[in-house]
Amino acid sequence: MNKLYSFLGLIQKAGKLSSGDDTVELDIKKNMVKLLIISEDASENTKKKFEHMASSRKINFVFFGNKYDLGAAIGKSPRSILAIKDSGFAKAFTDKASNIINGGECIVKG
Template sequence: MLGLAQRAGKLISGTETILDELKRKRVKAVIMANDIQDNTAEKVNLATKKDNIPLITAFSAAEISHAIGKKRKVLGLTDVGFAKTLIKRVNEGV
């Protein structure tokens, strides 16, 4: 799903980019590695809670990096459809 979103241009990556785009209300869901540094996790958590943005922490940094072919720990989905589909799949355990 993340690879599809990336190819469609609906995925952004990098902590600072995500935080900036959250302020601009462009991010519909955030995927954060469950093995990320505590201070980064805290920044992302606060930013997502502020605007009630779904935060997915079901994947490791290695899994996220493998899915998109780049070394990343924080991703943002900018499309509602991709966000809803990913959240549904994570909740179902797919």
């Protein structure tokens, strides 16, 4: 699990990650998002909103981690929503997350 958080930090440094409701929503509307990460402790409204946006635009999404750890991983305040904007990074994150699914910590949908 720590490897996934470290990987998010790497993606942030590469400039291929956006975070926060407004920024991510804008990136979704611009068709820039390859993978959406929704924190497991996001509000039900936030989960429904972004799950619907991702589903309607055929964007894969995952429920992963909590907003405090996600924010810390990218050097920011707590974040409920992250968006990976590079298909290579999105695939790599999904592949890494798939190894954790057996433990029930990450579920990839899309």
